[in-house]
Amino acid sequence: MTITRIRIVALLPAVLSLVAILVVSQAPLWAAKPLSASQARLKVTGARHNRPDAYKGIGDFIGWPGGIDRLPNGDLLVTHSSGYWHSSFAMPRQIEPELAKRWRAEGWPLDFAAPTGGRTMGCRSTDGGRTWSKPFTILDHRLDDGAHAVMTLPGGRIVCLVGVQASWYGYTHAPTAFAKDIDGLNTKQFVIHSDDNGKTWSKPRGLKSPGDFYERGHGGRPVLLSDGSILWATYYQVRGRKFLSGAIRRSTDNGLTWPVISRIVRKDNAIDEPAIAELKDGRLVLVTRPDGAIFHSADKGRTWKDSGSRVISGGGKFKAPQLAVLADGTLVAFATWRNLRAWISRDGGMTWTKDLPLDIGSYGYPGSYILEKDGSILFPYCASGRAPNAVYLLRFRVNAARDGVELLPVVR
DSSP: OOHHHHHHHHHHHHHHHHHHHHHHHTOOGGGGSOOOHHHHOEEEEESSSSOOOOOTTOOSEEEEEEEEEEOTTSOEEEEEEEESSSSOOOSSOEEOHHHHHHHHHTTOOTTOOOTTOOEEEEEEESSTTSSOOOOEEEEOOSSEEEEEEEEEOTTSOEEEEEEEEOSEESOSSOOGGGTTGGGGOSEEEEEEEESSTTSSOOOOEEOOOSSSSEEEOOSOOOEEOTTSOEEEEEEEEOTTOSSOEEEEEEESSTTSOOOEEEEEOOSSSOOEEEEEEEOTTSOEEEEEETTTEEEEESSTTSSOEEEEEESOOSSSOOEEEEEEEOTTSOEEEEEEESEEEEEEESSTTSSOOOOEEEETTSOBOOOBOEEOTTSOEEEEEESOSSSSOEEEEEEEEEOTTSSOEEEEOSOO
């Protein structure tokens, strides 16, 4: 026997032992070394990547993801907005002069030629997220519009919630020239749906606002209850009231109509960009910007009580939160707090871990998510808060000890 063969034979027991360990533990190859955010995230679209086809009004703000969901045919759909800035006001537009001066100093192109403002767009993947289609238009309202949450219902209908922004800002009432646009509101919510895997979409149906100034949403994922109804949290402003308030909308007709079933008002702070989830004991939990306040409901969202708990303990605004409940009841919050971070609760939101970084190099503002059967969470978010922007995807899971998170490859 040659020396080389002797060495190979001598190494065989060690190699077989290593293989046995991997098989028994079923440890994935990526588990050996944690992924960084730059390694784990995947860019879906942006000003410099998979850019939408040109249209009058498009600039470099390709962002504000509404959410992601898996369609009945297995495709993945990411909804997002495209335009020229944070809000892409349609033409003609009227911004209060002092506010316009400040925004221009910050770089906002208020003279940008955009006949219908920004658009609600989507990207589709047919291979589990590895590759993505060119962004396509889901809705182009005559005013600026952008996607909020997207959700596939049990019967196969896809519901997309959309916000429409009027072409005026900085006034307490709509200027005369804009008084008839979207009921004189500054922002109004609409719903559209698709029954053919997102190929075609219904005409937008306007939702009556609970506030006389505006109602807004963000990518907070709607909640499907055991009785088949769907709850969605929004926020609104009443003229003359200092703080924003929250509203819970409920649909019992497969996403067609969404009457308000409750309002949440705080005298000392806002209910802003709320998100809700259903706990294992049947209660609902709500979290809100700016302080991460936790509310609970024991009657399916009709009344709410401030728990006194807060997700964050330091300063800074807690923005665009999402809530997910894992199979064992663990509650996960993720949001922009300085950048993209997560928190974990084992007691329904009463106590929380410290903040856990997800992507400290990006702005965040996560859209609605997919909670996979393996417990991982897949969601879209923004690279930046201004142009040029892009939409990323990230997948993470909570560790076995329920005190940390692990980033995973988007494509499994």
